Every structure is written in structure tokens, then in C-alpha cells.
Amino acid sequence: MHIVVCIKQVPDSAQIRVHPVTNTIMRQGVPTIINPYDLFSLEEALRLRDQLGGKVTVITMGPKMAIEALKKCISYGADDAILLTDKVFAGSDTLATSFALASTIAKIGETTPVDMVFCGKQTIDGDTAQVGPGIARRLHMQQLTYVAQVEKVDLDKGEIVVHRRSEGGVQVLATKLPCLVTMLEGSNVMRYGSMDDLFRAARYEVAEWDHKAAGITVTAQCGLKGSPTVVKKVFAPPARAVKAEMIKTEGKTPREVADALLTSVFAKHPKLEMEIGQ
Amino acid sequence: MSAEDQDQEQTPVAAAPRRGDGADLSVYHGVWVFVELERGKVHPVSWELLGEGRKLATHLGVPLSGVVLGPDQPATQEACDHAFEYGADSVYLMRGPVLTDYRTDPYTAGLTDLVNTFKPEIMLLGASTLGRDLAGALATTLATGLTADCTELRIDDETRSLAATRPTFGGSLLCTIHTLEYRPQMATVRPRVMAMPDRVPGKRGQIIEHQPKMPEEDVITKILSFIPDSDAEKAQLAYADIVVAGGRGLGKPENFKLVQDLAAVLGGDYGGSRPVTHAGWISADRQIGQTGKTIRPKLYIAAGISGAIQHRVGVEGADVIIAINSDPNAPIFDFATFGIVGDALQILPALTEALQERLAARKAAQ
Numbered sequence: 001m002h003i004v005v006c007i008k009q010v011p012d013s014a015q016i017r018v019h020p021v022t023n024t025i026m027r028q029g030v031p032t033i034i035n036p037y038d039l040f041s042l043e044e045a046l047r048l049r050d051q052l053g054g055k056v057t058v059i060t061m062g063p064k065m066a067i068e069a070l071k072k073c074i075s076y077g078a079d080d081a082i083l084l085t086d087k088v089f090a091g092s093d094t095l096a097t098s099f100a101l102a103s104t105i106a107k108i109g110e111t112t113p114v115d116m117v118f119c120g121k122q123t124i125d126g127d128t129a130q131v132g133p134g135i136a137r138r139l140h141m142q143q144l145t146y147v148a149q150v151e152k153v154d155l156d157k158g159e160i161v162v163h164r165r166s167e168g169g170v171q172v173l174a175t176k177l178p179c180l181v182t183m184l185e186g187s188n189v190m191r192y193g194s195m196d197d198l199f200r201a202a203r204y205e206v207a208e209w210d211h212k213a214a215g216i217t218v219t220a221q222c223g224l225k226g227s228p229t230v231v232k233k234v235f236a237p238p239a240r241a242v243k244a245e246m247i248k249t250e251g252k253t254p255r256e257v258a259d260a261l262l263t264s265v266f267a268k269h270p271k272l273e274m275e276i277g278q
Numbered sequence: 279m280s281a282e283d284q285d286q287e288q289t290p291v292a293a294a295p296r297r298g299d300g301a302d303l304s305v306y307h308g309v310w311v312f313v314e315l316e317r318g319k320v321h322p323v324s325w326e327l328l329g330e331g332r333k334l335a336t337h338l339g340v341p342l343s344g345v346v347l348g349p350d351q352p353a354t355q356e357a358c359d360h361a362f363e364y365g366a367d368s369v370y371l372m373r374g375p376v377l378t379d380y381r382t383d384p385y386t387a388g389l390t391d392l393v394n395t396f397k398p399e400i401m402l403l404g405a406s407t408l409g410r411d412l413a414g415a416l417a418t419t420l421a422t423g424l425t426a427d428c429t430e431l432r433i434d435d436e437t438r439s440l441a442a443t444r445p446t447f448g449g450s451l452l453c454t455i456h457t458l459e460y461r462p463q464m465a466t467v468r469p470r471v472m473a474m475p476d477r478v479p480g481k482r483g484q485i486i487e488h489q490p491k492m493p494e495e496d497v498i499t500k501i502l503s504f505i506p507d508s509d510a511e512k513a514q515l516a517y518a519d520i521v522v523a524g525g526r527g528l529g530k531p532e533n534f535k536l537v538q539d540l541a542a543v544l545g546g547d548y549g550g551s552r553p554v555t556h557a558g559w560i561s562a563d564r565q566i567g568q569t570g571k572t573i574r575p576k577l578y579i580a581a582g583i584s585g586a587i588q589h590r591v592g593v594e595g596a597d598v599i600i601a602i603n604s605d606p607n608a609p610i611f612d613f614a615t616f617g618i619v620g621d622a623l624q625i626l627p628a629l630t631e632a633l634q635e636r637l638a639a640r641k642a643a644q
Contacts, residue, residue, distance in 0.1 A: 013448025013568075013588050036556060037569075098418060122410075124569055124588065125447050128426035133382070133414030142499050143382045145411045148562075161502065165563065166380065166407055167316055169506040173381075175499040185565070186558040228423030232441070233454040244601065244617035254628035257618060261600065262632055265616055269598055275519060275576055277637045278545045 001054030001155055003045040004105050005078065005118045006135070007038040009062055009069035010125040034069045037120035039190045040183040044150060045118045046077050046191065052155055054115075055079040057108060061089055061100055067206045075193040075201035082108070086210040091224035094126070098134025099221045100214065105139060107215040115155070117180040121146060129182075136180035144173060145182045153177075292390045293421035294461055306399040306461035309335040310370070312389070312412070313344045313361050314404050316380055317504070318353035322474065322517070323404030325364040327467060329475030330431055331402055332365045334440070337433045341367040343398070347388050347490075349378040362483045364475055369483065370396060374490040380408050381499050386415040387492045393420060395488065398462050400440050402431075405466035413466050423457030424464040427568075429471055439463060449568045449591030470516045470572045470595065515564060520546025521575045521596075523566050524554060527582020527603060527622050531559040536626040537581060543633050546575070551583045567592035579629075581622035585610025602626070 012033045034042075045056045058073040060066050061084040070081035084104050092100060105114055117139070119132035129145075136143035148170060149163040158177040163170045165184050193201070211219060220226060247261045266273045311331045314321040328344065335342035344361030348354035350373045358369045370392055376384045389412070393401065401416075403409040405427050417424035430443040434456065440463040443454045457463040515521060522544065524537040534550070541548040548564065555565035566573055568588040574595030581602045583589060590613055593599060601614035602622045611617045618625055 011447065013450065013586065016447060016450045016587055036552075094414075094424065095418060095421065122569065127446070127448070127568060128414075128424075129410045130414040130417065130424060130426060133411060134418040136382075137386075137415050137418040143411065143415060144499075145382075146407050163505075167321060168319075169504055171379070171504055172502040173499055174502050184562050185556050186562045189558070228421070228457050228460040229425060230456045230458055231453050232456050234446075235452055237445070237449070237452055242615075244599075244611045244614040246611070246617045246619065249618060249620050254620070254624040255632060257620060257625060258628040258632040261616060261618060261629070262636065265598065265600065272577055272598060276544050276633065277640075 001049060001052045001115050001153075002109075002112045003049060003054065003056045003116045003118060004108060004114050005038070005042050005045045005056060005058045005073070006101055006131070007042065007058055007060050007069060007073060007120070008035045008123050008125075009033070009060065009066040010035045010123055013124045032065070032069070034072055035120050035123045035125075037122055037124070037183075037185060040185055040187050041118035041120055041181065042073060042076060042078065043188045043190045044181070044183050045116070047188070048116070048150065048153060049079075052153060055112070057082065059084060059101065059104055059108070061085070061092070061097060061104075064208075070206045071201045071204060074204045075198050076191060077193055077197050080207075081204070082207045082209055084209050084214060088211050088219045088222045091227060092222065093227035093229045094128050094130035094134060095228055096222055096224075096226035098131050098138060099226060100211075100216070101131065102135045102138035103216045104209065104214040105135065107213070110215075113178075115177045116153075116160075117141065117178070119180065119182050121182045121184060132180060132182045139178070139180070142175040142179040144175065144179055146184050147181050148184045148187050150181070292394060292419050294394060303399075303459075303461050306397045308340045308396075308398045309338070309342050309400045310345050310398040310402065310462070311342070311361075311366070312401065312403040312409065313346045313357055313369075314406060314408055315346060315348045315354060315357045316408060318351070320357050320360060321404055321406055321408070321469070323406055323409070323467070323469040325360070325477075326469070326472040326474055327402045327404060328361065328364040328366055330467065330472045331400075332475065334400060334431060334433055335367075338399075338438070340399070343367060344369045345389070345392060346370070347372045347377050347385055350374060358485055359482070360477075362481045363477045363479055365478075367483050369485050371485050371487045372490050373487075376490055376492055376494050376497060379501050379504070380412075381497060381501065382411055382415050383497050383499065384490065384492045385412055386419055388490050389416050390419050391491060392488055393462060396486070401462040401464045403464070403466045405468040409466055413464060417464050420462070420464075422460040422462060422464060423455075424466070425455045425457070426466050428465045428467050431465060431467070440465065445568060445591050448586070448588035450587045468572045470574050515547050515549050515566070516571045516573055518547035518573065519575050520544045520577045521549060521566070521573050522546060522579045522581070523549040523551065523583060524581050524622070525551035525583030526553045527584070528554070529582075529623065531557075533623060534559055536623065536630070540579065540626055540630045540633075543630050543637070544577070546577070549573070551589055580610055580614070581626055583610055584608045585613065
């Protein structure tokens with residue numbers, strides 16, 4: 001079983017703050033992390049490999065510093081890692097990104113055929129959830145998004161059964177391999193890598209591929225050229241004019257604080273009092 | 279396979295024409311809204327989009343259409359009727375057994391066919407689980423631009439193109455995105471971001487019916503069963519009037535009961551921040567924020583949530599925000615209406631108790 005996992009190195013958006021006075025974002029010192037949604041997919045891929053044998057190859061498209069994120073994946077137990085890095089990919093939107101990644105996966109598959117591709121449900125920086133479906137379409141793979149559970153994989157028959165989250169319930173879907181899966185958050189817990197993998201990661205040399213290595217001969221679909229969307233304006237969200245009314249807590253019991261809060265809230269928003277408990 | 283063949287293979291077959299290839303984009307005309315019909319019910323985000331689509335269509339002087347795909351059942355006809363009542367001038371309808379339940383392939387094939395036959399200039403879809411699955415597949419098949427999770431849509435008069443504004447970097451920045459050379463211009467909008475339009479009962483229009491071409495034998499993915507959520511699991515979060523949510527500040531999963539208790543007394547629903555949903559304290563569909571649900575309740579209470587930007591983006595539409603956090607510098611106090619610096623584990627039960635007494639008193643007085 002050969003599984004390719006696509007990851008992305010992203011700034012930790014939980015730590016990005018907007019400067020209260022200048023209303024610009026403060027990115028200094030914000031650490032980069034592996035997109036948290038990717039970890040649920042990586043863990044599921046590792047579990048399937050442990051169960052069924054085979055290997056997990058992790059890929060990402062990005063600058064050289066993304067090697068760090070790929071090495072982290074090796075330390076979790078991934079077998080191989082490839083960084084797709086080339087200036088022709090600069091400025092890629094989701095359509096161009098899915099082209100580059102799909103080409104890379106097709107190239108990887110020439111050596112060892114790919115049975116499954118895992119992607120994060122979405123990223124926490126771009127947040128589009130478009131790249132996974134894009135790769136699936138391009139590689140003519142069945143697309144299984146928002147998977148809560150991989151029920152079974154039958155390699156001999158080339159079949160997979162998953163539970164997919166949909167509105168108001170769960171669809172139990174059966175389909176054929178190869179397929180592309182995006183896992184739902186909370187569907188598993190990322191393992192702690194073994195000491196062996198940790199050492200392996202420290203020594204591991206991440207392969208760096210340019211567009212040629214990925215088998216792309218015509219670059220018209222890459223980067224800015226291959227991106228239908230054009231970003232025309234980037235701006236900070238407007239600041240809130242009114243600050244919170246703080247309820248005093250000094251020398252008060254929690255119950256007194258609660259009563260003081262309700263009195264203030266209902267005094268300013270009398271209609272709300274009739275809404276509660278309905 | 280040669281490299282040339284491979285490039286060919288990566289190129290979707292149903293790609294719509296583009297200006298760079300000498301195509302005339304002006305043949306693309308009209309605003310379409312995908313009406314998301316699943317198991318006999320239309321997702322309300324479709325009506326919210328018709329409201330938004332109306333403004334765009336009026337500005338452009340073109341018709342607004344709903345697009346309904348579904349089984350040959352009364353609910354599908356009903357979805358068309360409702361689309362007219364929420365503002366559609368016409369409805370493009372595709373029905374058949376192959377479209378009974380949502381699956382990526384027949385829906386993508388059906389919509390691709392409709393788009394390439396009738397050529398809309400703008401196509402809007404809800405950023406729901408279904409809409410996101412479909413939009414990503416459709417945009418790749420058509421090889422056109424797709425802008426996800428837009429918070430504002432308008433027409434740029436200079437280029438006559440759709441100016442789609444969306445948050446990025448977890449909401450720290452907003453960016454406005456255009457698709458200039460390709461048609462249709464696609465965008466998704468999350469539920470509750472746009473207001474629900476008024477419904478005009480009895481309003482009708484023209485239905486243009488088109489047959490699905492994909493036979494069931496060509497659909498590789500089969501639905502074995504559907505497990506509906508129990509009522510207790512059913513999160514109506516996005517549409518709740520009162521929401522209580524908890525974050526890491528609650529310390530451990532068992533303490534989440536304090537959030538649920540308060541929500542129950544208030545007659546509201548509950549949710550949580552990204553860290554606690556990722557840790558599995560509550561189910562994924564209860565996550566509130568840029569990567570989870572957008573809510574616009576009358577009252578929102580956030581306990582032990584620091585209020586990172588990505589959370590703020592999802593709750594800013596609330597009328598009143600009450601924040602409880604032990605850190606006086608937590609960013610949540612920058613956008614809350616009322617704030618308490620204190621231990622949520624003490625304040626939450628106190629608040630539940632105080633409300634219970636007020637409600638009992640109200641009942642006694644009636």
C-alpha cells in the first residue's frame with residue numbers, strides 16, 4: 001500500500017494578533033507549524049500503513065524552510081518526504097497548486113503506484129478546502145472529503161469503506177482505490193514518534209524537486225500564470241470602535257459577579273431577557 | 279506514459295474557454311446560485327445566497343437563477359418553488375435517480391454540463407460540507423477561479439467582474455479576489471454570513487430542465503447507508519439564537535458540562551474553540567470560528583476562550599458577546615460587549631444558578 005500525504009507549513013494563526021492601535025497584523029515571531037488539519041490525515045495514513053504494510057510518502061509545495069515540516073512528519077513515522085520547490089510555482093492559487101501537486105503524485109506513482117492520497121480538510125491560513133478536491137479531479141481519483149472514520153480497506157479488491165460527515169448525519173460510502181481522503185478533525189490523535197523515527201528524521205535528507213523533477217514540461221498551468229484568481233487588494237479588518245464593558249470582580253463571590261453581569265446585560269439589552277430560557 | 283501525455287492527463291476535459299484563448303467571455307451571462315438540496319431539505323445558505331445573488335444580478339442587469347439537482351421527487355419541485363420565492367427569476371433543474379443523494383461525481387458532471395450549456399458568468403455555492411466538496415471539484419473540472427468563504431461580494435464596475443472579499447491568515451487580513459480571464463467566476467459563502475432575504479410566497483418563474491447524462495453504472499462511489507445524527511448530536515449552532523462556548527481555559531473535557539448546563543438553562547446551543555474540538559472534547563461540527571462555524575446569535579457567551587482572530591471571525595456577527603477569561607490581556611476582551619476577568623469554572627455555575635432563579639421568578643410572576 002503506497003499512501004501519499006500532502007501537507008502545508010503554515011503560520012500558527014492562533015498566535016497572529018492585530019495591533020490594537022495601528023490595526024495591522026503582528027506576524028513577527030509567529031511560529032510556523034504543520035497545518036493542524038493535515039496531522040489527522042497523516043495519522044490515519046500511518047495507521048493504515050501499520051495495518052496493511054507499505055509506505056507513506058509526505059509531500060509539500062513551498063519554500064526551503066518547509067523541509068522542517070517534512071522532517072517533523074518523518075519523526076512521526078512517515079517513510080519518505082519530498083519538497084516541491086521552484087520559482088515557477090510562486091503565486092499559485094488553489095487551481096495551480098492542485099496541478100503542481102497532482103503532477104508530483106503522478107510522477108511518484110511511476111515508481112511505486114499510489115493507492116491513496118490524504119490531504120488536510122483545509123488549511124488554517126488559506127482556509128479554502130479546494131486543493132484536495134482539485135488533486136482528486138486531476139488524478140481521476142474518487143474524492144472522499146470530511147471523513148470521520150476509515151472503516152475498512154480491502155487491498156486485494158481495491159475497495160474502501162468510509163464514514164463521511166454530511167449535513168445532519170454520516171454517509172457510509174464504498175468506493176474503489178485509488179482515492180483521495182480528507183480527514184475530519186478529532187477523528188484520531190497524532191502519535192508520539194518513536195525514538196528511532198526521531199533519529200531518522202534528524203539525519204533524513206528531504207528530496208527537493210523542481211517542476212522538471214515533477215514531470216511538468218509545460219509551465220503554463222503553474223504559478224501566477226496558471227492561476228485564474230487575482231488578488232487585487234489586501235487589507236486589515238476594521239477595528240471595533242467600542243471596548244468591552246468589564247464587570248468588576250474584586251471582593252465579590254462568583255455568584256455576585258454573575259448577578260452583576262446579568263443586571264448590566266439586561267439593563268442595556270432588555271429584549272434579551274425575554275429571549276432566554278425559551 | 280510520456281511527460282506530454284501526463285500534462286494532458288492533468289488537464290480537465292470540460293474546461294471552460296478563457297479570454298487568453300481568444301474566447302468571447304461576454305457569452306457568459308447571468309448569476310447562478312446552487313440550491314443545496316439534501317435528503318429532501320434545502321440548506322438555508324442557498325436562500326441567503328439568492329439574497330446576495332439578487333444584488334449582483336440587479337447591478338449587472340442580468341437574470342438571477344437557482345440551480346436545483348436532485349431526485350425525481352416532490353421535494354425537488356418544492357426546492358424550485360422556494361428558489362423563486364427567495365428571488366430567483368428562473369431555475370435550471372436536473373433530476374434523476376443518479377442524483378438522489380449527494381455524491382461528488384454525478385453532481386460535478388451534472389453541474390459542469392449545465393454550466394457549459396447555459397454559460398453563467400457567476401456561480402455561487404454555500405461553503406457547507408456539500409458545497410465545498412462540490413465547488414472544489416467543479417472549479418477544477420471547469421479550470422476556472424474559485425474564491426472560498428467570501429464575506430462580501432460586489433461587482434467591480436471597471437472590469438464588470440466579481441470582487442470577492444474573504445478573510446485570510448485565519449482572519450488577520452481580508453483580501454479581495456477577482457477572476458478576470460475565466461468564466462464562470464465562482465465563489466462560496468459560509469452559512470450565516472449573509473442575511474436571509476424576504477420570501478415572496480407564490481412567486482414563480484421559468485423552469486429550464488436538463489437531463490443528467492451520467493448513468494449509475496459510471497458512478498464508482500456507492501452509498502451503503504446514512505446514519506442520521508441523534509437529536510442530542512444535532513448541532514444547529516449556526517442558526518441558534520443563544521450560544522455558549524468553551525475553550526482550553528476550562529482545563530479538561532469533563533468541565534465542558536458547565537458550558538452545556540448554562541446553554542440548557544438559556545435554551546441555547548453550545549460549541550467550542552478550535553483547540554478543544556481538535557483535542558476531541560466536543561464533536562467537530564461544534565467548532566466555532568473561521569475554520570469551524572460562523573454564528574450570529576443574539577447572545578454569545580465565551581468561557582475560557584482567548585479569542586484568537588480565527589475565532590473572532592466566526593462570532594463577530596453576534597449581537598451581544600460575553601467573555602469570561604482569567605487572562606485580562608486575552609484578545610477576546612477586544613471584541614466582547616461584556617467581560618469578566620475570572621475563573622470560568624466558578625463563574626459558569628454561578629451564572630447558571632443565577633439564571634435559573636431569575637427564570638423561576640419570571641415563571642412565578644406570570
